[in-house]
Amino acid sequence: MKVSLFDVGAGPYSFKTFGKSYWTSIPHYGLCALSASAKIAGHSVFLLDIRQMTGYNELDCKIQEQNPDAIGLSMRTCDEIFLSEIAARIKKINPRIIVIVGGVHVGIAWSRLQKDENYDYLVTGEGEGTFPKLLNYLEGREDKKNLKFLSEKVIRGEKLQVFFI
16 A cells, blocks of 8 residues: 655644754654555555645645555644544545544544544554554455554554563
């Protein structure tokens, strides 16, 4: 499956800010971890960083150019309105793109967020183990019972088992 993971920075004010400060130069480590876990599961992953784009037109072109099967968005509380607008743009570009939203805000607001028609799936909690399983499920390579659905479109992320040797 072709997947694009999207770093929204600090919203629409983030266009053209990459590298202008220490904070606008840091990669989104959560998306990097999701990318790694999805790649290990055999998916093609691209990262989109709004801080490296000039505006909405370039964003739309990048989405069209990548033509992903799914887009993953990471939501903080301050991102809720902006991500809803981005998801609507994505669906306008191609309504078949599956929009998957995770991040800290989803964990506390999923009951309200699931009403947004532009979000196809919401993942609460840890996503590194659940995200590749969801992608596999969407491709028909994973059974739905291996995901912990809280509702039709909300999935509880599973905690990762970490072992030190």
